[in-house]
């Protein structure tokens with residue numbers, strides 16, 4: 333008999349037929365006449381109720397049908413009288429496939445703290461919370477590809493091992509070979525970590541942007557979507573050492589076009605999640621964040637507020653709120669400033685543009701004032717910066733000058749400069765941190781809870 337998925341059975345209309353389901357037991361409860369087993373197979377947040385009558389299944393025969401065990405159930409799919417469910421299964425045969433000793437299995441009925449669940453990353457996907465988060469994460473990743481594919485962007489794979497530091501921020505992890513002849517040994521025989529990728533120093537990428545620009549200057553509109561790494565020795569709820577970044581890059585786009593794309597893209601992703609993850613989002617809304625659905629719906633409908641960094645600094649200077657870090661023209665904004673603008677002042681997403689050149693990367697296009705660059709950061713409620721982007725400097729001479737000012741070695745980036753030598757054109761792009769998007773859409777509070785295997789200081793066990 334073919335196994336049915338629980339998600340499809342829960343909405344089935346052809347009842348009173350025999351079905352076979354397999355899944356993990358969430359709970360078993362009941363009395364001496366009947367036992368109710370809540371079964372979940374990961375396809376949906378909802379459990380399927382299995383009814384086991386004492387005539388067929390005396391309770392002592394069900395002792396291994398315990399929380400966490402995997403079982404196969406053959407039975408009749410019938411209409412249910414139970415609250416919140418339209419169907420259930422009257423069991424005819426129950427086979428335990430894999431036991432879970434109640435004395436040892438950590439995910440018993442009681443709720444666990446998210447901190448505790450981080451310590452058991454191998455089991456937490458079995459909880460309702462992580463099941464929901466992982467399904468939403470999947471849907472968003474799919475929506476990213478669908479959006480770009482529909483809009484004529486090509487997906488380009490940029491390297492993970494790279495010789496360049498795209499951000500010039502020195503937040504890179506070094507790559508070291510441990511092949512027999514590499515890295516060289518020091519005189520005392522220990523590994524010499526100053527040598528790395530077969531003699532050439534290389535890093536794990538912090539961004540696919542520079543390579544993405546190569547592709548955009550050939551294919552027109554491209555995007556990357558891959559893992560990026562930053563040696564962030566910070567313990568914030570918004571930073572990971574390994575995160576996924578989505579980076580579109582477009583030839584012939586100026587800053588305005590870039591902002592329009594970013595706004596449309598974000599709205600379309602949120603809309604996709606609302607349409608395709610209704611049950612999981614409802615669960616997360618009820619469980620963690622009663623404002624979640626209201627916030628998601630409002631982002632989709634609201635026009636984002638656009639203003640310059642200079643205007644934002646004026647607003648922040650006159651704000652009633654006391655900030656931990658003082659604001660003044662020329663300093664980078666902290667998350668507390670970004671969130672004030674979004675959550676208190678404008679009460680909607682904000683796109684800030686034209687930052688002082690000193691706080692942004694060398695590749696951003698210089699404005700005519702000579703002091704600011706065509707940067708744009710998209711700021712979201714509860715998150716702060718969700719996107720960082722810019723129009724890129726397309727002028728060879730200006731780019732060389734900016735690189736010198738910011739101590740970026742031109743000889744390492746000769747290929748990047750070549751793009752300005754041969755057929756240069758205005759172009760723009762941005763980076764969306766995928767986990768920050770998942771954080772926003774799920775309403776979770778900590779970025780460590782929206783990626784299956786979070787990497788943060790002192791945590792990369794498996």
Ligand code: ATP
Pocket residue numbers: 499562564570571572573574575577717718719720721763764765766767768
């Ligand atoms: P922040 O100011 O929050 O540290 P950033 O300005 O250093 O971010 P960018 O270099 O602009 O980050 O990267 C583009 C996007 O990648 C950011 O807008 C954010 O969404 C995401 N991002 C950056 N660093 C991290 C990180 N350590 N963990 C998760 N996402 C990140």
Ligand code: MG
Pocket residue numbers: none
């Ligand atoms: Mg940063």
Ligand code: MG
Pocket residue numbers: 717720
């Ligand atoms: Mg930033």
Ligand code: MG
Pocket residue numbers: 709717719720721
């Ligand atoms: Mg940024």
